[in-house]
Amino acid sequence: MNPRxxxxxxxxxxxxxxxxxxxxxAVFSIFIPNxxxxxxxxxxxxxxxxxxxxxxxxxxxxxxxxxDLSVESVAALSAMTVGILFCSSGIGIGLQLHPDWLMVPxxxxxxxxxxxxxxxxxxxxxxxxxxxxxxxxxxxxxWVRGLVLVVSGGRSAQDLAPAIRWFxxxxxxxxxxxxxxxxxxxxxxxxxxxxxxFGRHLVMIGGxxxxxxxxxxxxxxxxxxxxxxxxxxAGLAGWLLAIRTSGATANLxxxxxxxxxxxxxxxxxxxxxxxxxxxxVYAGVLLLSAINTAINLMGLxxxxxxxxxxxxxxxxVLLDAFKQTIRQKLA
Numbered sequence: 001m002n003p004r005x006x007x008x009x010x011x012x013x014x015x016x017x018x019x020x021x022x023x024x025x026a027v028f029s030i031f032i033p034n035x036x037x038x039x040x041x042x043x044x045x046x047x048x049x050x051x052x053x054x055x056x057x058x059x060x061x062x063x064x065x066x067x068d069l070s071v072e073s074v075a076a077l078s079a080m081t082v083g084i085l086f087c088s089s090g091i092g093i094g095l096q097l098h099p100d101w102l103m104v105p106x107x108x109x110x111x112x113x114x115x116x117x118x119x120x121x122x123x124x125x126x127x128x129x130x131x132x133x134x135x136x137x138x139x140x141x142x143w144v145r146g147l148v149l150v151v152s153g154g155r156s157a158q159d160l161a162p163a164i165r166w167f168x169x170x171x172x173x174x175x176x177x178x179x180x181x182x183x184x185x186x187x188x189x190x191x192x193x194x195x196x197x198f199g200r201h202l203v204m205i206g207g208x209x210x211x212x213x214x215x216x217x218x219x220x221x222x223x224x225x226x227x228x229x230x231x232x233x234a235g236l237a238g239w240l241l242a243i244r245t246s247g248a249t250a251n252l253x254x255x256x257x258x259x260x261x262x263x264x265x266x267x268x269x270x271x272x273x274x275x276x277x278x279x280x281v282y283a284g285v286l287l288l289s290a291i292n293t294a295i296n297l298m299g300l301x302x303x304x305x306x307x308x309x310x311x312x313x314x315x316x317v318l319l320d321a322f323k324q325t326i327r328q329k330l331a
Contacts, residue, residue: 017283028294048289049182054237055260057230059281065206065273066133070140071234072257074118078111078238083157083248092157100163111239112232119231123224156249168243190278206273266316
């Protein structure tokens with residue numbers, strides 16, 4: 001196979017999810033009345049903001065060859081913490097800061113800190129004590145969700161401070177600021193993954209951790225940082241979730257982990273580590289959001305969403321194995 005054909009084939013494999021997204025949008029536009037509208041496409045992007053942000057942290061850890069099952073619960077704890085502090089109804093204490101705009105960076109910093117702390121705990125147990133990432137983050141998924149129930153008493157916080165809720169109302173170029181935050185996160189972390197030593201080291205670690213260590217790269221430090229980032233990014237997702245719902249409930253975000261995992265796998269991130277891009281993950285997020293929107297427009301039962309997502313994940317795993325086989329033949 002000549003180099004030009006090989007490069008074209010690699011390009012198709014790396015961007016297959018984008019072709020899938022375009023195909024799905026085209027099919028929906030043809031067969032679903034009123035789907036092909038600017039407002040519908042804007043809703044797809046808006047609805048994908050929280051899931052998109054959460055998927056970034058999960059993707060970073062999987063690219064590094066590990067797993068983080070705690071991101072959903074971390075987002076819920078961050079949202080609940082912000083809700084308790086800055087909501088005025090329910091269990092909210094209605095904390096006030098002057099001037100009012102200070103509540104935006106302070107609440108964001110609190111959400112990031114909550115997520116980052118959980119990430120530090122996960123990273124320390126996994127990297128320093130050489131424990132299984134799957135087991136440790138599964139335990140965190142359980143105990144952090146339990147902590148949400150403990151601090152909330154099973155109750156909810158409502159009426160988020162207007163200065164914070166402003167982010168869920170204001171729009172720029174037809175999209176809410178929350179959606180622009182998600183897009184900005186994808187751009188920033190895509191550049192980090194592709195252009196910085198840290199990003200390249202994560203890919204190398206996921207590809208072959210032993211060889212990366214022997215090359216003199218500080219594997220443990222990079223892995224701990226990956227888990228801390230995953231936790232902090234989940235905290236940001238929780239902050240956005242609190243803004244979208246104007247508060248927090250004890251079961252906030254249930255099921256987001258599975259959707260994030262689906263988006264990451266559909267987006268082309270290999271479960272074996274070392275392969276994947278964040279633009280591909282964003283395409284996976286948009287694909288899931290488009291399917292959800294189509295199901296709502298067709299008036300189908302919500303149960304169809306879970307069935308379709310499950311089939312997409314299965315197809316993505318099979319496709320990942322197929323792409324690995326092709327790449328091995330190209331090598």
